[in-house]
Amino acid sequence: MANAILARRFFIPAVFAGLLASAAPAAADLKLCNRTSYVADAAIAMEERGAAASRGWFRVVPGQCRPILQGQPPAEAIFVHSRTLALYGTAPLAPAGDNEFCIADADFVIGGARKCRSGQRFAKFNAVKPTAVDQDFVIYLAEEAEYSDLQARDAGIQRLLIAAGYDATPIDGIRGAKTEAALAQFIQDNKLSLTAAGRSDFFDILLDAAQKPGSGFSWCNDTVHIVMAAIGMEDTGVLITRGWYRIEPGKCLRPDIVGQPRRVYSFAEAVDSEGRRVTRSDGPLVWGGADILCTRNTRFEIADQTDCAAKGLTASGFAAVDLADRRAMTIRFK
Numbered sequence: 001m002a003n004a005i006l007a008r009r010f011f012i013p014a015v016f017a018g019l020l021a022s023a024a025p026a027a028a029d030l031k032l033c034n035r036t037s038y039v040a041d042a043a044i045a046m047e048e049r050g051a052a053a054s055r056g057w058f059r060v061v062p063g064q065c066r067p068i069l070q071g072q073p074p075a076e077a078i079f080v081h082s083r084t085l086a087l088y089g090t091a092p093l094a095p096a097g098d099n100e101f102c103i104a105d106a107d108f109v110i111g112g113a114r115k116c117r118s119g120q121r122f123a124k125f126n127a128v129k130p131t132a133v134d135q136d137f138v139i140y141l142a143e144e145a146e147y148s149d150l151q152a153r154d155a156g157i158q159r160l161l162i163a164a165g166y167d168a169t170p171i172d173g174i175r176g177a178k179t180e181a182a183l184a185q186f187i188q189d190n191k192l193s194l195t196a197a198g199r200s201d202f203f204d205i206l207l208d209a210a211q212k213p214g215s216g217f218s219w220c221n222d223t224v225h226i227v228m229a230a231i232g233m234e235d236t237g238v239l240i241t242r243g244w245y246r247i248e249p250g251k252c253l254r255p256d257i258v259g260q261p262r263r264v265y266s267f268a269e270a271v272d273s274e275g276r277r278v279t280r281s282d283g284p285l286v287w288g289g290a291d292i293l294c295t296r297n298t299r300f301e302i303a304d305q306t307d308c309a310a311k312g313l314t315a316s317g318f319a320a321v322d323l324a325d326r327r328a329m330t331i332r333f334k
Helices: 014-021 149-163 177-189 202-210
Strands: 029-035 040-048 051-060 065-070 078-084 099-103 108-111 121-127 131-133 136-142 216-221 226-235 238-247 263-271 291-295 300-302 314-322 328-333
Touching: 029 040, 029 051, 029 149, 040 065, 040 099, 040 121, 040 136, 051 065, 051 099, 078 099, 078 136, 099 108, 149 177, 149 202, 216 226, 216 238, 216 263, 226 291, 226 314, 238 263, 238 291, 263 291, 263 328, 291 300, 314 328
Parallel strands: 029 136, 216 328
Antiparallel strands: 029 065, 040 051, 040 078, 051 108, 078 121, 099 121, 131 136, 226 238, 226 263, 238 300, 263 314, 291 314
């Protein structure tokens, strides 16, 4: 679990050991603060005198600041890579940087992070300069809304309440009457204490609820393959497609749908461990329909659905899903 990273005794590569030995003052920490409305996993990389090391994953919930290293970091060479959970599909975190270091799928500490070995792969990192705050040094994850820590936590709660089927719109980081009502209903439905929203594990509870079939729209993967899904929905009169959402075998996922649309559009395809489309004797294993909308191979959010090919996009057949007068709708991939 990401929360166990700091408690675990890791082997510290030479570049990290050198940084810790030279750190001053000893009480300083390098912290990662999440001022977005998304639960994020982050990795850091450091480079000094030609030696590079990377370390991850650090899970940081909205509004949280957590120490990731003791000691003052070098001002010249620290890098961050962040990712959001599959539940969110696309998310407006910082774009990929120009610096490549090795990462792994599970928690990792990698010395010689410029040369990947078995079970590792390159990822793009952004160069950052930590901000001095009191005695510590802080790296901020932020989005365009420029939330404070408290606003980020409330916006993160709103986003996951919506994914769990509760109407906490709009996602604005303001704990208004509508959000309070949705939160109170969620607490009642899950038999939680009235102060549950302040618990350190409340985002774990929300994430678990958002990934179970139930109220709202959800996908469930009954196959042995990984399924990558995309959603289409109307937003202020514009039809937007968004993907990809990764659904593991045997798991369910509720995409983040804002508001209460009467209709959404669904497309999905099975992929192998290398991300290649699974093909059977009768063709690719896909789930869709007759409505042609635009997608692309990487994560996307597309507002213009005309002439996909001319824009370098893929024309995919989505299935229209009627949500009118339905409290729950689950599409099962078989």
